[in-house]
Amino acid sequence: MNRRVFSREGWIRLGVIAAFVIAFEAFCRAGFIPRTVVLPPSDMAVSLWHILQTGEYNKDILSTLRNVAASAVLSVTFGFALGVILHALPRMRATLEPLLASYYAVPTFMFYPVFIVMFGVGSGAIIAIAVLLSVVAMIASTLTGLDRIPRVLRKTAAIYRMGTAKRAVLIDFPAAAPYLFTGIKLAFAYAFIGVIASEFILSGQGIGYAIAYAYNNFDNRNMYGLMLLVILLATAANTALDTIDRRMQSRMRRQ
Amino acid sequence: MTASDGSDVHARLTDVTRVFDLASGAKLQALGPIDLDIKRGEFFGVVGPSGCGKSTLLDILAGLSPPTAGTVLFEGKPIKGVPDGVGVVFQEDASFSWLSVHDNVAFGLRRAGYDAAEIERRVTYAVGFMGLRDFAKAYPAQLSGGMRQRVCIARTLVLQPRLILLDEPFGALDQQTRLLMGEELLRLWRETGATVMLITHALDEAAMLSDRVGVMSARPGKFIDFIETQWPRERDSRVVSDPHFGEITSRLWEKLRVESLKTMGTAAPGAAP
Numbered sequence: 001m002n003r004r005v006f007s008r009e010g011w012i013r014l015g016v017i018a019a020f021v022i023a024f025e026a027f028c029r030a031g032f033i034p035r036t037v038v039l040p041p042s043d044m045a046v047s048l049w050h051i052l053q054t055g056e057y058n059k060d061i062l063s064t065l066r067n068v069a070a071s072a073v074l075s076v077t078f079g080f081a082l083g084v085i086l087h088a089l090p091r092m093r094a095t096l097e098p099l100l101a102s103y104y105a106v107p108t109f110m111f112y113p114v115f116i117v118m119f120g121v122g123s124g125a126i127i128a129i130a131v132l133l134s135v136v137a138m139i140a141s142t143l144t145g146l147d148r149i150p151r152v153l154r155k156t157a158a159i160y161r162m163g164t165a166k167r168a169v170l171i172d173f174p175a176a177a178p179y180l181f182t183g184i185k186l187a188f189a190y191a192f193i194g195v196i197a198s199e200f201i202l203s204g205q206g207i208g209y210a211i212a213y214a215y216n217n218f219d220n221r222n223m224y225g226l227m228l229l230v231i232l233l234a235t236a237a238n239t240a241l242d243t244i245d246r247r248m249q250s251r252m253r254r255q
Numbered sequence: 256m257t258a259s260d261g262s263d264v265h266a267r268l269t270d271v272t273r274v275f276d277l278a279s280g281a282k283l284q285a286l287g288p289i290d291l292d293i294k295r296g297e298f299f300g301v302v303g304p305s306g307c308g309k310s311t312l313l314d315i316l317a318g319l320s321p322p323t324a325g326t327v328l329f330e331g332k333p334i335k336g337v338p339d340g341v342g343v344v345f346q347e348d349a350s351f352s353w354l355s356v357h358d359n360v361a362f363g364l365r366r367a368g369y370d371a372a373e374i375e376r377r378v379t380y381a382v383g384f385m386g387l388r389d390f391a392k393a394y395p396a397q398l399s400g401g402m403r404q405r406v407c408i409a410r411t412l413v414l415q416p417r418l419i420l421l422d423e424p425f426g427a428l429d430q431q432t433r434l435l436m437g438e439e440l441l442r443l444w445r446e447t448g449a450t451v452m453l454i455t456h457a458l459d460e461a462a463m464l465s466d467r468v469g470v471m472s473a474r475p476g477k478f479i480d481f482i483e484t485q486w487p488r489e490r491d492s493r494v495v496s497d498p499h500f501g502e503i504t505s506r507l508w509e510k511l512r513v514e515s516l517k518t519m520g521t522a523a524p525g526a527a528p
Contacts, residue, residue, distance in 0.1 A: 150348075152345045152347040152349045155343075159317065160362075171351070174354075177353060251352070
């Protein structure tokens with residue numbers, strides 16, 4: 001089958017990004033933006049290549065990726081479990097739902113002193129903040145997914161004489177899968193933000209810490225190289241998850 | 256209508272009622288009392304005004320919902336839960352969107368523990384029978400509403416049910432597709448020899464497909480008339496051009512109009528005060 005790698009919109013999007021990068025490069029090279037403030041994108045790329053080649057920041061990169069993975073896994077696991085429990089307990093859900101709805105109005109990062117006391121400076125506190133930031137997205141997506149299961153599928157499960165556990169595995173969770181995957185995507189994005197942001201204040205290691213360290217030491221080259229790395233990692237991960245999400249949505253969309 | 260001789264009775268409802276407890280604490284009688292015999296191999300249609308309890312009747316026969324009072328027998332045994340040998344097709348799209356057409360149809364067979372060769376044989380037959388052979392690998396989202404309903408019928412068919420309950424299965428389809436799907440349903444009924452109960456709001460569908468049509472009253476639903484269509488077993492949608500078809504639909508509408516007006520809270524014009 002002849003599959004197109006990019007849609008028309010994809011090419012346009014790529015064109016807009018390329019135009020922006022070229023314009024940015026031209027502005028920097030022409031001196032409209034001083035190099036002491038921002039490096040031209042090509043210099044950022046060269047710096048990133050140097051960082052990857054020398055392996056100078058490998059420990060930081062690995063530490064960040066490990067923390068993001070741990071936070072995302074914990075958020076998805078707990079978020080899914082809590083979502084299922086809340087869905088099964090309507091009274092508890094009615095009590096907690098207003099709190100969940102306004103959850104993201106609370107600046108989660110303000111709790112960092114509490115987590116330092118609990119886990120010390122390092123991965124424990126970082127993961128705790130990232131989980132706190134991302135778990136609610138998974139809870140909300142799980143609730144939405146379970147709410148949207150058509151009633152007729154529950155009747156169909158009854159026709160096949162399925163118990164609750166079988167129905168959950170064979171009908172409910174697959175039917176809710178597109179919403180659950182959206183939750184996974186959001187949980188990963190929030191976990192990434194939570195980890196990088198926490199590393200600025202809660203760590204002696206990680207990409208966030210390395211960016212802050214470079215900034216404090218006027219090391220623009222490494223700072224922008226690492227910032228480019230964060231952008232590329234987040235974009236690559238999000239694009240991959242988004243592709244799976246869109247495929248799932250189009251395959252399972254009910255008309 | 257209860258047959259005096261129970262030998263050819265496939266399903267029997269005796270004095271069945273269904274009362275729902277409302278959130279306000281009040282009680283709502285949705286159905287009954289109903290006495291009904293469905294004969295083995297019969298194509299039995301049910302029509303009635305909206306909200307008269309047609310789907311409740313189907314749920315009770317399918318074992319999805321117990322009656323508040325009365326007895327329900329299938330093949331001479333009381334129904335407790337969904338009995339073996341009963342298949343149901345709902346009005347809403349009940350296809351599994353995460354499975355291909357093939358896997359949708361194979362779902363019940365896998366659950367029942369059939370071996371792979373038997374599953375393949377039955378799925379191939381059912382998919383072919385419902386005209387879905389070229390779409391076996393497709394997912395429901397890639398199919399039209401009519402084709403998705405065929406997937407659901409095929410999924411029911413593979414388990415070779417002896418009693419097939421259809422709850423307005425073509426309700427969401429356009430008129431032409433409904434007529435053609437009706438023909439396929441007749442073909443399925445003839446080939447399998449199963450007993451069929453079809454619930455429909457379309458009088459022409461009931462008149463064309465059924466051996467006998469039961470007309471239900473406004474809530475609480477009871478059978479107020481049974482009409483024998485007297486069609487031959489070998490029939491298709493062309494019976495709609497038979498003058499007898501018009502007589503059947505007229506009689507159905509005559510009964511149903513009064514009941515529908517009751518549902519709407521309006522007195523029937525021309526009816527005796």
